[in-house]
Amino acid sequence: MGGWAPAPRPSDTRPREHVPTTTAPQPGHTDPAIIRNFCIIAHIDHGKSTLADRMLQLTGVVDERSARAQYLDRMDIERERGITIKSQAVRMPWTVPADNDAGAEPGTYVLNMIDTPGHVDFTYEVSRSLEACEAAVLLVDAAQGIEAQTLANLYLAMGADLQIIPVLNKIDLPSANPEKYAAELAGLVGCDPSEVLQVSAKTGAGVGALLNEIVRQTPAPVGDPDAPARALIFDSVYDTYRGVVTYVRVIDGSLTHRDRIKMMSTGATHEMLEIGVISPEQVKAGEIGVGEVGYLITGVKDVRQSRVGDTVTTQTHGATEALGGYKHPNPMVYAGLYPIDGDQFGDLREALEKLQLNDAALAYEPETSGALGFGFRCGFLGLLHMEITRDRLEREFDLDLISTAPNVVYHVTMEDGTEHEVTNPSEYPEGKIAEVREPVVRATILSPSEFIGTIMELCQGKRGNLLGMDYLSEDRVEMRYTLPMGEIVFDFFDQLKSRTKGYASLDYERSGEQAADLVKVDILLQGEPVDAFSAIVHKDAAYAYGVMMAGKLKELIPRQQFEVPIQAAIGARVIARENIRAIRKDVLAKCYGGDITRKRKLLEKQKEGKKRMKMVGRVEVPQEAFVAALSNDGAGSSIDKSKK
Structure with a gap:
């Protein structure tokens, strides 16, 4: 009698060079010698998240049915903009075959990968991720070459003493020039161009060889399994149902389910309700040991109890010395x-x-x-x-x-010697001012050499000083400028991109302060200042700001029963003015002929009423006018810098 037989499975067409045949060891019981912790760092849009997708597929962690592009970008806003905002950690098994070209020791390994953001505003996320790793895959687009954020992330990784693995991505593009950019990248990292790996994250070509190379080059984590437990918190998220979920990298000892743990900076103790690893969803485990990257859930609802950079240890026989945390970033x-x-x-x-x-x-x-x-x-x-x-x-x-409108922090010194920190134009002090100091940044601009003159013109218009210029290759140049922070937070990035046809890239870091000729421009409605529209600008730009804001508000504020003057003023001196004309009711509508004196009497009466109303009336500014005036006053509320 014929038995039932399952239908044949459709052939798997996804690109792969090698499929692991064994599963990875369970967390907690993993020998640190087979753990490899690494992150992927690169400039925006050089393919970090796509490479992470291929690795997840190749290691079998994500099957075809649940696979999707940019799998680790969990937030809707990340997927809409096509950028990574939050770092994501994931655990993957990988079996190195005996005949691999990299010369890696054959066997099954545990790879903990962290996908990091690429935009300069999220450099802090990258610096936190580096603390949880021993190596960094430096990814460069084979069609675009080294960009400003590539350099910034490379210096961060070198500062954290990580092994750098240089990789060229997008070699399948028709415009790719792998030989040229491999030589550029080799010169930057200090290796031979032949050592730069070439992959295509889109097609999967070379990704298997890259994983073998990661196993060979990444040092195994070092820690004492018998010492008191110490784990570094490198990220935390809030879950509505489960409370605070804390992501940690275990340095020494091990953390076990139902342990009572202690946060070393606050001294708070909690019972561990759940512990596990991310692969790529949360997978429970009994314990996690040296070198493991995992998560903890304690059921705590108070978000202040789990600080990034804190050290987690056990309450009994715990560690006495905390790990080095992170330097807290200063808002710019x-x-x-x-x-x-x-x-x-x-x-x-x-x-x-x-x-x-x-x-x-x-x-x-x-x-x-x-x-x-x-x-x-x-x-x-x-x-x-x-x-x-x-x-x-x-x-x-x-x-x-x-x-x-966004503002930077200014330091104002009065003539009597008192100092004020100004984060808001409404805090700008009255009286005689001796000096105003503004923050400056050291900016690095990478661009094709044909745009040098255009970039210089833009930077000089923004009060920039050229520090130096180097040619990375025959047609690519690196320019270093000192620029006032207040000048670049508005439309500098947009102008740089438009003037260089999108080819230039920008990176910047805080670089102290400088004295500047700055003034506060107040916007007055009916003689009363409206603090939301005030701004601190350079003296040379004050008139332009005043005219622009007065003109914009004239369009946005509806007409009142009386005439409303809109003025821009520096102190007591008015520098720009617009008038909103009054609404005039037709009081003569019911006068059908008759004596002209009656009409004049009605008009005079209306005039007196408007005069009295102007003295006591208030200008009603609708909420929509605030939204419109503040959303696009040069700051560019809808500027999407992510893909430029």
């Missing part, structure tokens, strides 16, 4: 965030607390605006960071927000 750009509905102020506070757990670079404190009500003054690492934060608050916490 400040802006006010206000709920459109004043009742959402408490919700905004709670949302910022939860977001700060996930994004340690975000700083905030409460503030009040006469025009916008109660809100928070928030510090960001850059404009894209500000934009992403606002987007996440609106999407993830269902808030409607207004953001004020």
